[in-house]
Amino acid sequence: MTTHPRTKRAFWGDIRFFIGIALVILSILGVWLIVSSARETTPVLQANRTIAQGEALASDDFRVVEVSLGAVLDEYLAPQDLVSGMIASRTVETGELLPAVATADAQSGRTTNIVIESSVGLPEHIGVGTPVELWYSPPLDDAGEYDAPRILAADVVVASIPESDGMLAQHSAAIELIIDRADVADVLAAITGGAALSVVPLGAGS
Template identity: 40%
Template sequence: MRGIERSAGPGGAVRGRAGGADGRSDTEGGDRLAMRGRQRGWTSAGSRFWVDPRFVVGLALVVASIVGVWWLVTASSRTVPVYAATRTLTPGATLEPSMLRVVDIRLGGSDAAYLSAAKPSFGDQVVTRTVGSGELVPLSALGDAAELGITTLVVEPGRRPATDVVPGTLVDLWAAAPVDEGYGSPEVIVPAATIVRSSEEEGFLSGGGSAALELAVPRSAVATVLAAQAAGHLLSVVPTEPGAR
């Protein structure tokens, strides 16, 4: 029940004020309504708009997730030009354009590990380890010619090499010294030499017409190999891992 409080003003005029049953004014009720409105994220007309911080944080998370997905899709679909070997590259070989071809490939973030075709510049780079035909050329397989310490020389094994001895194959070079009418026990004079090419390849012939191999060997082993050849040692090559490069 609402009551009407009456009081006499000057001149006998009657003034009244409406109040609730508990004696609180309507003004106090309006204040409570405005407070509830502010708690729900809005204010009355003429007041500044107020936004719940949780809404802002949620919106920011949604935007960040959309941008992240877009970046991942774009990065995964991006291709970069890199070089691949057109034939087996062996240690000591100087890089030339004819050895390489450009391929566009998706590498993600690992494209910096391979020889880029975007800015081709070979300089004096040489191959330091075998790179198979068709493989991408890793920068770790290249080095400076002055620091490599590898050279090539031709040997003529006493027996025709096995069919699995191809360019890029690692072989041990064995030598057996002549003794009486035969040869003594063989020993390894160059371990882990690399086959560069064989006499069966076009444009490469041995002096005596027999099977010959061009090997990449350390410079420190050259004198040993030449001395064995001069002394008439029987030379043989044995793959370190038969059937594998």
């Protein structure tokens, strides 16, 4: 009986075996890292009230919440990121996480606050952060006649409503507005000139 020598297994076959094991291990490790990352939370700031554009940002306006943001973590502010001199560059709604793009340095702000008296009262749905237009009617004479109303300042934001009861006011009402600094002179001139001022929410029509 003729015997044949046993063929020795090629070395490259053993290498493929070990490569296969390594790939399985790397796959398991990758899944574990993804799951672990999803479970990691980071403290970030969440607004506990509506903050109007141009308002100064203070720690009392926020609460710290633990959230899992993953790759977008750097887009939101943590408690240590809030420093003196920051303002809101846009309105931040109640419950919204504070994004970095919604903040700016106060010295770079182009807006200021001014309180006006609306001659026709305020609609009930106007609140802090509401975008509005400021209209005015110049006086014609001393008899109480006024010219046709026209826009005095556009892209205005409500900062606060002093002594507002939230209902449709029947008489004049004070309101604090955030306006562009370029419009301040015109607004003050309208006030001192005795013009009738009114606030119109954007989208309400003219």
